[in-house]
Amino acid sequence: MTAPTLELLPAVDVRDGQAVRLVHGVSGSETSYGSPLDAALAWQRSGAEWLHLVDLDAAFGTGDNRALVAEITRAMDIKVELSGGIRDDATLAAALATGCTRVNLGTAALETPEWAAKAIAEHGDRIAIGLDVRGTTLKGRGWTSEGGDLYETLARLDSEGCARYVVTDIGKDGTLTGPNLELLKNVCAATDRPVVASGGISSLDDLRALSELVPLGVEGAIVGKALYAKAFTLEEALKVVSA
Numbered sequence: 442m443t444a445p446t447l448e449l450l451p452a453v454d455v456r457d458g459q460a461v462r463l464v465h466g467v468s469g470s471e472t473s474y475g476s477p478l479d480a481a482l483a484w485q486r487s488g489a490e491w492l493h494l495v496d497l498d499a500a501f502g503t504g505d506n507r508a509l510v511a512e513i514t515r516a517m518d519i520k521v522e523l524s525g526g527i528r529d530d531a532t533l534a535a536a537l538a539t540g541c542t543r544v545n546l547g548t549a550a551l552e553t554p555e556w557a558a559k560a561i562a563e564h565g566d567r568i569a570i571g572l573d574v575r576g577t578t579l580k581g582r583g584w585t586s587e588g589g590d591l592y593e594t595l596a597r598l599d600s601e602g603c604a605r606y607v608v609t610d611i612g613k614d615g616t617l618t619g620p621n622l623e624l625l626k627n628v629c630a631a632t633d634r635p636v637v638a639s640g641g642i643s644s645l646d647d648l649r650a651l652s653e654l655v656p657l658g659v660e661g662a663i664v665g666k667a668l669y670a671k672a673f674t675l676e677e678a679l680k681v682v683s684a
């Protein structure tokens with residue numbers, strides 16, 4: 442049997458109808474990259490098996506791009522991980538109805554834990570929890586509110602049957618300074634669930650370093666700024682992780 446390889450999830454973050462990248466997730470720091478549908482289709486053409494699609498306005502509470510992200514999701518032949526502003530029955534039902542493979546819950550897991558536990562119990566593998574951290578403190582509401590301790594929350598979510606975590610180091614996100622490998626190792630040591638790494642990837646060497654964490658539980662990596670800044674191409678990245 443062949444060893445599992447790191448899954449790559451190119452990111453399309455949508456703000457005010459545009460594909461953008463933020464620095465440290467700070468509202469107002471965005472650089473615009475044009476049509477999010479064009480960006481998503483370009484990643485698909487380049488061989489992506491996953492798309493990480495974020496409605497940033499819904500995450501920040503500055504409106505939403507729900508119709509657009511639903512249209513993008515439906516246009517994809519590849520798996521889509523959808524996130525941003527999925528916090529109640531209506532937004533969860535609408536997100537799942539797009540046909541996405543899974544959704545990420547962030548704020549909801551911190552502010553309405555009973556509801557998040559119910560979503561996990563009902564939808565299993567279609568729910569991932571986004572753990573957006575600064576140090577070991579979780580952040581919600583577009584990374585502006587504090588949501589408790591990473592490891593306490595992880596233990597609670599494990600006991601509730603959470604299938605997977607998407608771990609973002611806010612201090613690294615959008616900075617091209619390399620992923621926080623220590624954080625990822627620590628999270629993998631604290632849970633037996635797969636972990637998707639997010640934040641800071643800047644080079645093919647970063648992908649090689651993350652690939653070495655696959656045996657520890659790192660299943661995938663979200664790549665954003667590095668692709669838009671053309672630090673490497675998605676084709677090159679896919680070749681590195683499949684080697």
Ligand SMILES: O=C(O)c1ccccc1N[C@@H]1O[C@H](COP(=O)(O)O)[C@@H](O)[C@H]1O
Pocket residue numbers: 454463465466467495497499500501524525526527528545546547548549571573581582583584607609614
């Ligand atoms: O992805 C980002 O750059 C980002 C920046 C600032 C806030 C949120 C961001 N993304 C993702 O949004 C969801 C959380 O949304 P919610 O809290 O459930 O509404 C999560 O996947 C974040 O990583």
